[in-house]
Amino acid sequence: MLRPILDEIFSLLSNGEHYxxxxxxxxxxxxxxxxxxxxDPSQDLFKRNFVLMNSLYTLQSELIEDDIYLHIDSMDIYLAxxxxxxxxxxxxxxxYLDWQNYQIDNEEIAALLDSFWQRYAQSFHHPQNTLSKANLDELCLHWQLTQPLEEKTIRRRWRQLAIQYHPDKGNHDDTRFKQLQNEYQQLLGHIKLN
Known part of the structure; x- marks a missing residue:
């Protein structure tokens, strides 16, 4: 199953571009x-990502023997x-090289996604997390949240939106996803400040 994926990834990366x-x-x-x-959409997203990451790390270990380094970062993959x-x-x-990690429950998937995107968001500069009353009301309406806000409710809604708009789904670009991540951080920041 993996060999065609490995060959296709290598073929793509051989053009020198970053993915x-x-x-x-x-x-x-x-x-x-x-x-x-x-x-299950959560399981499908996790399993596809797992197969892809397993393929990347497998290819990395194969290529290093030929003096080629495969750089693997979720937002920057290239040959060097x-x-x-x-x-x-x-x-x-x-x-990712341990296939025992392929089978996990939805709660673990949600925690992994949440952790990944929090780390990802911290790698970028974010605007001040304080929200005006009007901005807070607009975000709550857009996210379909009621006030007063609770962290657990925000996290649950974030996970739903993350699965809906995740770029891996193929029908969304990462701009909308990044916007949602930023809004998520603003909502969490608002709770922590109040």
């Missing part, structure tokens, strides 16, 4: 190498010279 995980996933879906893996290779045995590679 994101969701653009690779969308391409693999378009060429029918990464088909639906579960009826082996001289640029950092330590390849990372907790993330260990996780």
């Amino acid at each position: 994101k995980v969701h653009t690779l996933a969308a391409h693999l879906q378009a060429v029918e190498l990464l088909k639906q893996l579960d009826d 010279d082996k001289g640029q290779a950092p330590e390849l045995n990372t907790p993330l590679s260990t996780y």
Whole structure:
């Protein structure tokens, strides 16, 4: 199953361009190498991502033997010279190369997604998290939240929106997703300040 995926990823990366995980996933879906893996949308998204990341780390370990370094970061994947290779045995590679991690429950998936996007959001500069009353009311209306806000409710709604608008779904770009992530941080920031 993985060999055609590995070959397709290598072929794409061989052009010297940089890719994101969701653009690779969308391409693999378009060429029918990464088909639906579960009826549950959360499980399907996780399993597709797991197969893709497993493929990337497998390819990385194969290519390093040929003095080629495959840089793997969710938002920046590319081929480079082996001289640029950092330590390849990372907790993330260990996780994705272990097929026992392929089967997890939806609660664990939600926690992993939440953790990933929080780390991702922290890598960018975000505007001040204080919201005016009008902006807060507008966000609550847009997110279909009632006030007073509770962290648990915001997180639950974020997970629903994250699955709906995730770029890996293929029908959304990452601009809308990033906007939702920013709004999520603003809503959480508002709770923590009040």
